[in-house]
Amino acid sequence: MTQAIALAGTSRNLLMVAGGGLLSGILTPLLPALLDKITGVPADIRLALVAVPFAVLVFFVVRRFSRNAPWAALLAAVMTMVAFVCAVNAAIFIDGQLNGAGKMMRNILAGLAGGFTGSALMALGIALLPASPRDAVKWLRMVLTGTLAGTLLALDNALGLDQTSFLYPVWQAAVAARLAVALRS
Numbered sequence: 568m569t570q571a572i573a574l575a576g577t578s579r580n581l582l583m584v585a586g587g588g589l590l591s592g593i594l595t596p597l598l599p600a601l602l603d604k605i606t607g608v609p610a611d612i613r614l615a616l617v618a619v620p621f622a623v624l625v626f627f628v629v630r631r632f633s634r635n636a637p638w639a640a641l642l643a644a645v646m647t648m649v650a651f652v653c654a655v656n657a658a659i660f661i662d663g664q665l666n667g668a669g670k671m672m673r674n675i676l677a678g679l680a681g682g683f684t685g686s687a688l689m690a691l692g693i694a695l696l697p698a699s700p701r702d703a704v705k706w707l708r709m710v711l712t713g714t715l716a717g718t719l720l721a722l723d724n725a726l727g728l729d730q731t732s733f734l735y736p737v738w739q740a741a742v743a744a745r746l747a748v749a750l751r752s
Contacts, residue, residue, distance in 0.1 A: 580747065581744050581747055584624075584740075584746075585740040586740070587628075587743060588624060588739035588744065589736045589737075589739070591735075591743075592735035592738065593735070593736055595620055598619070602616050611652050614652050614655060618647060618648040621647060621651070621743075622644040622651075624739070626643065629746075631747075636697070643692065643693045647692075650684070650686075653684050653688055654682070657684040658678065658684075661680040662677040671725065674721035674723075675718050677720060678717040678719060678720030679717050681717050682717015683713065686712065687710045689742070690710050693749075694706050700750065705748065709745035709749050713745075716741045716742070
C-alpha cells in the first residue's frame with residue numbers, strides 16, 4: 568500500500584515537472600524579441616538569457632530530486648544556460664554544413680545535433696555534481712530523449728512557427744522529466 572502511495576506521489580511530481588517544462592518552453596521563444604532590445608550585450612549572453620525559464624526549472628528539479636546543495640542547483644542552472652547556447656550553435660553549424668540538402672533534412676539533422684548537444688552537456692554537467700547519481704544509463708536516457716525531441720525543430724520550421732514552438736515546450740518537458748527520473752535515487 569505504501570509503495571502505491573509513493574508511486575502516485577512520484578507520478579504527480581513528474582507531471583508537475585513536465586508541466587513546468589511546458590510552461591518554460593512556451594516562454595522561451597517569446598524572450599528573443601524582448602532581449603534583442605538590449606544593446607551592448609554580446610549575442611551569446613542574450614542567447615543564454617533566453618534559457619532562463621528552463622534554467623529556473625532545472626534549479627528546482629535539482630533541489631527537489633537530489634541531495635545536492637543549493638550552490639550545486641545554481642551551478643546546474645548555469646550549466647543549462649551554457650548547454651542552451653551550445654545547442655543552438657550546434658544546430659546552426661550543422662544547418663550551415665548541409666547547404667546542398669533539402670530544408671527538411673537540414674532541419675531534422677540540425678534538431679538532432681542541437682537536441683543531443685543540449686541534453687548531453689546538461690547530463691554531463693549535472694551528473695558531475697557532488698550528490699548526483701553516477702548511473703550512466705539514467706543519463707543516457709535523458710540524452711536520447713533530448714536528441715529525439717530535437718527533431719521537433721523540423722516541425723517548427725515546416726509550420727513556419729516563429730513566436731510559438733513545438734520544439735521548446737515538448738523538449739523542455741521531456742528533458743526535465745528525464746532529469747527528475749535520473750536524479751531520483
